[in-house]
Amino acid sequence: MAAAAAEVSNRSVALKRYVTGFPSEDDMELVTAAVTLAVPPGSAAVLVKNLYLSCDPYMRRRMTKHLVPSYIPDFVLSEAIPTFGVSKVVESGHPDFKAGDLVWGMIKCEEYTLVTKPQLIYKINHPEFPLSYYTGVLGMPGITAYAGFFDVSKPKKGEYVFVSAASGAVGQLVGQLAKITGCYVVGSAGSDEKVNLLKTKFGFDDAFNYKKEQDVNATLKRCFPEGIDIYFENVGGAMLDAVLLNMRMHGRVTVCGLISQYNLEQHEGVHNLFCVLTKRIRMEGFTSREYFGTYHKIEEEMAGYLKEGKITCVEDVAEGIENVPKALVGLFYGRNVGKQLVAVARE
Amino acid sequence: MAAAAAEVSNRSVALKRYVTGFPSEDDMELVTAAVTLAVPPGSAAVLVKNLYLSCDPYMRRRMTKHLVPSYIPDFVLSEAIPTFGVSKVVESGHPDFKAGDLVWGMIKCEEYTLVTKPQLIYKINHPEFPLSYYTGVLGMPGITAYAGFFDVSKPKKGEYVFVSAASGAVGQLVGQLAKITGCYVVGSAGSDEKVNLLKTKFGFDDAFNYKKEQDVNATLKRCFPEGIDIYFENVGGAMLDAVLLNMRMHGRVTVCGLISQYNLEQHEGVHNLFCVLTKRIRMEGFTSREYFGTYHKIEEEMAGYLKEGKITCVEDVAEGIENVPKALVGLFYGRNVGKQLVAVARE
Numbered sequence: 001m002a003a004a005a006a007e008v009s010n011r012s013v014a015l016k017r018y019v020t021g022f023p024s025e026d027d028m029e030l031v032t033a034a035v036t037l038a039v040p041p042g043s044a045a046v047l048v049k050n051l052y053l054s055c056d057p058y059m060r061r062r063m064t065k066h067l068v069p070s071y072i073p074d075f076v077l078s079e080a081i082p083t084f085g086v087s088k089v090v091e092s093g094h095p096d097f098k099a100g101d102l103v104w105g106m107i108k109c110e111e112y113t114l115v116t117k118p119q120l121i122y123k124i125n126h127p128e129f130p131l132s133y134y135t136g137v138l139g140m141p142g143i144t145a146y147a148g149f150f151d152v153s154k155p156k157k158g159e160y161v162f163v164s165a166a167s168g169a170v171g172q173l174v175g176q177l178a179k180i181t182g183c184y185v186v187g188s189a190g191s192d193e194k195v196n197l198l199k200t201k202f203g204f205d206d207a208f209n210y211k212k213e214q215d216v217n218a219t220l221k222r223c224f225p226e227g228i229d230i231y232f233e234n235v236g237g238a239m240l241d242a243v244l245l246n247m248r249m250h251g252r253v254t255v256c257g258l259i260s261q262y263n264l265e266q267h268e269g270v271h272n273l274f275c276v277l278t279k280r281i282r283m284e285g286f287t288s289r290e291y292f293g294t295y296h297k298i299e300e301e302m303a304g305y306l307k308e309g310k311i312t313c314v315e316d317v318a319e320g321i322e323n324v325p326k327a328l329v330g331l332f333y334g335r336n337v338g339k340q341l342v343a344v345a346r347e
Numbered sequence: 348m349a350a351a352a353a354e355v356s357n358r359s360v361a362l363k364r365y366v367t368g369f370p371s372e373d374d375m376e377l378v379t380a381a382v383t384l385a386v387p388p389g390s391a392a393v394l395v396k397n398l399y400l401s402c403d404p405y406m407r408r409r410m411t412k413h414l415v416p417s418y419i420p421d422f423v424l425s426e427a428i429p430t431f432g433v434s435k436v437v438e439s440g441h442p443d444f445k446a447g448d449l450v451w452g453m454i455k456c457e458e459y460t461l462v463t464k465p466q467l468i469y470k471i472n473h474p475e476f477p478l479s480y481y482t483g484v485l486g487m488p489g490i491t492a493y494a495g496f497f498d499v500s501k502p503k504k505g506e507y508v509f510v511s512a513a514s515g516a517v518g519q520l521v522g523q524l525a526k527i528t529g530c531y532v533v534g535s536a537g538s539d540e541k542v543n544l545l546k547t548k549f550g551f552d553d554a555f556n557y558k559k560e561q562d563v564n565a566t567l568k569r570c571f572p573e574g575i576d577i578y579f580e581n582v583g584g585a586m587l588d589a590v591l592l593n594m595r596m597h598g599r600v601t602v603c604g605l606i607s608q609y610n611l612e613q614h615e616g617v618h619n620l621f622c623v624l625t626k627r628i629r630m631e632g633f634t635s636r637e638y639f640g641t642y643h644k645i646e647e648e649m650a651g652y653l654k655e656g657k658i659t660c661v662e663d664v665a666e667g668i669e670n671v672p673k674a675l676v677g678l679f680y681g682r683n684v685g686k687q688l689v690a691v692a693r694e
Contacts, residue, residue: 061625071625236620249418255624269616273583277602277632278408278418285624 005038005091012080012110013324018065020252022263022332025325028081033266035112039093046097046115047086049347053109054135055327055340057167057234058287059083060310061263064222071287074253080108081324086124086134086238087113088347094118102127104134109324111344122295136169136312136339137302140288142311145173146298147291149181152284153230153254157182160224162243164210164261165234167194167314169339172202174232177202186223188216188239190334197314198339216242235260237268244272247279255285263332314338352385352438359427359457360671365412368677370611372431372672374693375412375428382459386440393444393462395434398694400456402665402674402687403483404517404581406430415508418634427455428671433481434460435694441465442651449474453480456671458691469642472489473650477615478532483686484660491603492520493645496528500577500601501629509590511557513579514541516659516686517603519549521579523658526550530577533570535563535586537681544661544684556643561590574598580609584615591619594626602632610679643646661685 009032016029039045062075062082073079089101090112095178097103097118104123107113115121124134136142148168149155153199159177166170166187172177175198178185186206187198198207213219220242227248236258247253261267276283291298305311316336318327321344330336356379361375386392409422409429420429425484432463436448437459444450444465453470454460462468471481483489495517496502508525512518514535522545525532532555534545545554553570560566565577567589580587583605594600608614623630652658663683665674668691677683 012505188536232685240620255620258621258624261621267618269618271614271616273587273602273617274605274608274614275632276630277605277634280632280637282632283623283625283630285622285629287624287627290627 005036007034007036008112009033009036011321013321014078014080015063015075017077018074018328019060019063021238023060023063025329028325030079030322031080035114037090037112039091039114042093043116044094044118044125046092046094046103046118047090048103048107048113048121049090049114050085050087050107050111050344052086052132052135053107053321053342053344054084054139054194055261055322055324055336055342056084057141057257057259057331059328060332080110080113082106082108084135084140084141085133086261092272097121097123102131106329109321111165111321120167125207125296125299129303129306131304132315132317132341132343135341136175136315137306137311138299141169141339142173142294142297142302143291144288145170145177147288148232148254148256148286149177150176151291152286153232153252154207155181155183155230157231160226160248161185161227161230161232162220162224163232163234164185164239165189165257166204167197167202167205167338168234168336170223170256171232171234172198172314172338173311175202176305178230180305180310191337194337199329201278201312201314210239217245218245221248224247230254232256233258237261237270241272244270244275245273245276247281250281251279251281253281253283255283259332279293316340318342320344352383354383356380357382357457359455360668361425361427362422363420363424364411365424366407366410367612370407370410370676372676375672375675377669378425378427380551382461383501384437384459386438388668389440390463391441391465393439393441393465394440394451395450395454395460395462395468396437397432397434397454397458397460397462397691399433399479399482399687400454400668400671400691401431401487402671402678402683402689403431403487404604404606404609404678406675407679408468411577427457427460429453429455431487432487433478435469437676440692444470445467448541449478451486456668458668465563472643472646476650479662479664479688479690480653481495481662482688483662484653484658485519485646488686489520490518490638490642490645490650491635492517492524494635495579495601495603496521498654499633500579500599500640501576502528502530504588506530507518507573507595508532508577508579509567509571509575510534510579511586512536512604512606513554514544514685515581515683517583518579519545519661520580520658521684522549522551523652525577527652527657538684541684546658548661556686557586557692564592567593577601579603581603584608584617588615588619591617591622591628594622594628596626598626600628600630601611602630606679665689667691
């Protein structure tokens, strides 16, 4: 008979109330409970110790109470918030995992997670990179950028690409994938620091701070005298309207995110959809979830680009689980510089 | 030496001034000039006598003075308005045409047109049908419906299809092509008479008068409890917003026209584009012009459906060139019941 498993403290972050408008740190709470460091007997679950937690804009949608179910379930109040993250296996009831394995996938904002759906976690094949990269380029944002750019946007060499929220987790990758493809790439971001990153770190051909532009339509005309072939859409609203006026014939608008709209009670109207007709634009939405089946191919390709120095990453790392609410809220004020994550433990 | 060609009177309709807002009959004028019934010596032009003139919603765009050139040139003031039509060749300088040939293609709102671009007219291969069908099912609207439905919407048997402006030239054809494909089809129109046509004449599974519905979102939910796979968009604005809420995963919005917006100074905002993201919708615009290269294939297919009785057509025929302004303006008030055209001559 096995020795009784240790019981330790497990801090977690839960949603206290559903959110309307911008979220605040006070909408979340830090909860401490006890966890037994063992998998229930006979279960195929996997108990993991969490190292890095990912903070992603799509999580805002789950903070709203939806009367009509959304494409992804609302968070459950008072329960640890589900998120992607990087973890180390403590004990496994599943044959694919063993104690000590490094994994990433769907866990929760807490120190230890009992993963009851092991099909939602993946073994880490490239521990030679910073493990935190599995919340970014080697994780969900990497899948999103890769699939959204290659599968949905269908780029051709020499095309003109515009990326909004370009220094964020997905935007920074899309810009670099576009350069790898031989495209001309311009990005927008919300601070001069971020714009500088785009130009000096990520190799964008040009970039601008949208908060400083009086007339984004004119700015886009200056950046793209020939027009835009691909718009990788992360923000929505007025930016989309300005972009539509600057799209070329047969342009593609790949809708990855609409962060400018997530906290609005009523979404802004988009007025220039006639351009979709007159320029034969294809506007297409997607989410990464349909591409997890091709994850290992994407992981290998991204790992290759990292090794060759063709892709570089900028992360914004908050320390300690108690900082999850601040990091998550910061996304919607553009406070993060690069991929936002929270380091919960270093090993 | 040939006898001197006859000179006859040639009435035409021209735009008097560029239009803002809804067009009025008074924006156009009837002009009478003389025309010599001959092709200039050495020219490859074709002189035609016009039988039927087509009135199409896209023509509204050409009535506006565009500071930034649109996808199609603005009309030239005081010159006969270009349009599609059906004609008989009077004299030809082009080897592909001879006197007496029946043709359709880009002519002008006048009694006789000297066609200087014979590549824009086509010989009529099926004179066994009413010649006016070459302004509809066998002409540009036929190309539009066929290409927009099959090539852009990419329907599958059993899918749920919604068509707005469904009794119009294109809508009536799309609905019938959808039934041929084995889809479930619902149409909207702006009068009970048109709704009745949709159900009794064109075989739509259901139809509604959007002007009588308080809440189009609820109406669509009632008509499509499973949601909409394909929306064939002819109107835009509030209808598009309601449809987006009712689209299914991987739905397609094929943007063929936006007639509700053409006469507005500022287009209405569309607020529900987040559905494009969450439901992975593909919204794609198109115009028929890219499909004229495949015209003869489409003509044969449509002729086959007509012969089999699988497609039926309803036309709204105005008599006399002097009624072009009224017929054209009527499109934007929904006065036409079916494909609007003007009979200029019967032979």
